Amino acid sequence: MTDAKGSAPGLARRLGVADAVLIGLGSMVGAGVFAVWSPAAQAAGSGLLIGLGLAAVVAYCNAVSSAQLAAVYPVSGGTYVYGRERLGEWWGFAAGWCFVIGKTASCAAMALTFATYATDVEWLRRLVALAAVLALAAVNYRGVTRTARLTRILVTCTLVVLALVLVLLYSGDAQPHTSTSATPYGVLQSAGLLFFAFAGYARIATMGEEVREPARTIPRAIGIALFIAIGIYLAVAVALLRSGDPASTTAPLAAAVDGAGAAWAAPVVRVGAALASLGALLALIAGIGRTTLAMARNRDLPSWLAAVHPRYQVPHHAELALAVVVGILVLSTDLRGVIGFSSFGVLLYYAIANASAFTQPADQRRWPRAVNVLGLTGCVVLAVTLPWRSALAAAGVLAVGLAVRRLRTGRAGSARS
Numbered sequence: 136m137t138d139a140k141g142s143a144p145g146l147a148r149r150l151g152v153a154d155a156v157l158i159g160l161g162s163m164v165g166a167g168v169f170a171v172w173s174p175a176a177q178a179a180g181s182g183l184l185i186g187l188g189l190a191a192v193v194a195y196c197n198a199v200s201s202a203q204l205a206a207v208y209p210v211s212g213g214t215y216v217y218g219r220e221r222l223g224e225w226w227g228f229a230a231g232w233c234f235v236i237g238k239t240a241s242c243a244a245m246a247l248t249f250a251t252y253a254t255d256v257e258w259l260r261r262l263v264a265l266a267a268v269l270a271l272a273a274v275n276y277r278g279v280t281r282t283a284r285l286t287r288i289l290v291t292c293t294l295v296v297l298a299l300v301l302v303l304l305y306s307g308d309a310q311p312h313t314s315t316s317a318t319p320y321g322v323l324q325s326a327g328l329l330f331f332a333f334a335g336y337a338r339i340a341t342m343g344e345e346v347r348e349p350a351r352t353i354p355r356a357i358g359i360a361l362f363i364a365i366g367i368y369l370a371v372a373v374a375l376l377r378s379g380d381p382a383s384t385t386a387p388l389a390a391a392v393d394g395a396g397a398a399w400a401a402p403v404v405r406v407g408a409a410l411a412s413l414g415a416l417l418a419l420i421a422g423i424g425r426t427t428l429a430m431a432r433n434r435d436l437p438s439w440l441a442a443v444h445p446r447y448q449v450p451h452h453a454e455l456a457l458a459v460v461v462g463i464l465v466l467s468t469d470l471r472g473v474i475g476f477s478s479f480g481v482l483l484y485y486a487i488a489n490a491s492a493f494t495q496p497a498d499q500r501r502w503p504r505a506v507n508v509l510g511l512t513g514c515v516v517l518a519v520t521l522p523w524r525s526a527l528a529a530a531g532v533l534a535v536g537l538a539v540r541r542l543r544t545g546r547a548g549s550a551r552s
Contacts, residue, residue, distance in 0.1 A: 150346045154287075155356030156363075158421070159335055161290045161414035163364040167332025168297060168371055169388065169408040170248050171474060176375075176382035179325030182317030183381070186325030187372050191365050193326070193517060194333035196510025197485040198361045199502045200492035202354035207499050209349030212429025213422075214488040219433070221491035225540075230487040231430045232536040236529065237480025238423045239457065241331070242268070242416055243464035244473045249412035251470070252405045264465040271417045272458035275424065275449060289414035296407025297367065299400065300388055304374040307395035315382075320520060327517035331478045332368065333361070334485075335418060345425075354501070420457060427453035435540065475525025479518050480533070486514035 150158070179186040204217040215234065219227030246264035253263050274285055346352045371388070379394050381387035389404045428450035431440035444451040489511035493504050518526065 150352070152352050152356050152359075155346060155352055156360045157287050157290050158418050159356060159360035160363055161293075161335070161418045163333060163335040163360065164290065164293055164297075164367060164411055164414065167329070167364070167368055168293075169252070169411055170244065171328055171332045172372070172375060172381045172387045173385050174474060175325040175328045176380070176387070178321045178328060180315035180317045180321055180382070182322040183325060183376065184369075184372055185317065186322045187329055187368060189322070189326035189513070190329040190333055190517075191368075193330060193485075193510060193513035194361060194365075196506050196513060197488060198357050199354075200489045200507050200510055201485070202357045203492050203495065203499065203501045204488065205353040205357075206350040206501070207495070209346065209353065210429070212426050214484055214491065215426055215429050217491040218487045221494045222487070224433075225537075226487055226490075227433075228430070228435050228540055229533070229537065230484050231426055231435060233480040233484040233487075233533060234426050235423060235430075236532050236536070237334075237477045237484065238419055238426075239460060239464070240473050240477040240480070240529075241334070242419045242423070242457070242461040243468060244470060244477060245412045245416040245419065246461065246465045247470045247473075249409050249416065250465075252408040252412065261466050265462050267413060267416065268458055268461050268465060271413065272420055272454055274417065275420050275454050285417060289410050289417065293407055293411040293414060294367075296403055296410070297371065300392055300404060300407075301370055301374055303392055303395050303397045303400060304378050307378065307397075310377070310379055310394065323517060323520040324522065327478050327482065327521045328474055329368075330482060330517055331474045333364065334478075334481045335360075335415065335422075420454060420461075423457050424450045424454040427457065472522065472525045472528075475522045476529045479521050479526045479529035482514045482518040482521075483533070486511050486518070489514065 175186060176183050201213070201217075204221075205213075208216050208220060210216055212231065213234065215227050215231030217227075218230040243264075246267050247260070249267050250260040250264040254260055346356075375381040375387050375391055378391040379387075381391075384390040386408075388408070389401050392398075392400045392404055427436060427440050428443070430436040431438055431453065440450070440453045440456060442452040443449065489507045493507040493511070
């Protein structure tokens, strides 16, 4: 199999609707349910549900824009490809770089989240996180069907645990909570943080080269995965708010279960959180590998990263490089601020997706342009209201990437002249 240009081996189309939905759902549920409620509640106060609603609206706009584009450009790379095709090479590069840096931070966040729930031994957590990265990178290395199969198992286990938690919380008595009052800025910041929990819905668009009947499968899978996740998040948010104050603890689900008189379920919650984090990490590694592949094919990243394994048909060099970088991050950084860093990069990525979808002609459109405008505006507003240290760090890394590309293209132009 060759790519669209006929010059390099391509990826096998093996994924159907069910596999695509599960990969997207696995990317969302692990990130949101166990990692984001506490910082979002601290920002939003009593306006947590408003922040969740805003994040869901922006996510929906981004999802339909991504689905509309993916139906026309069913190749690996997601918005990196869409930006190049619709807006120009620089916009495509900016989208791809935002995705790579944002989602690499997400990988580290999920690995550290897994380790936090897996062990109480502080010094052991980083080693456990590193082991998780290496193990799941090995799974991805063996092929996308194995990725989808393991994701199915992890998502199923996570949903069973969440169902148990919700039954326990809704069957208990409601308790008053003491969240701080909401402010417009705090609600917007919480929406930006909660967006971290939705960002996996379009993961399948970055794997468009491996989907059967992409024009039909990708839009359906994105929509189904997003609406299932919205339902889960809403149920969990309401349960947490009626059970206590999610801003008062770093593990609100476990604390809520314990407060409901079901301390026996706390270990089950820890296992569910660990499995959810692994599911998200698995899908993240797959998505980043495919975007890196697309960028390397266009020489926006080193061409060595464009290699596709002749047997397993995966971008194995890209996934190996990612495993090394994420491994370094989990050994040298902590979870504080990484959600904001990731959200900033991914919100800009989807801002470019909305701008790209806005330029599509009528015969390629499935939704009105107003949806693209709303999504673009929402992404920019949420990005600039994130915690300033995280936003500034992500903006700095983005600027470095753009500067390096400018230097490389300038040298290439001089060499040709």
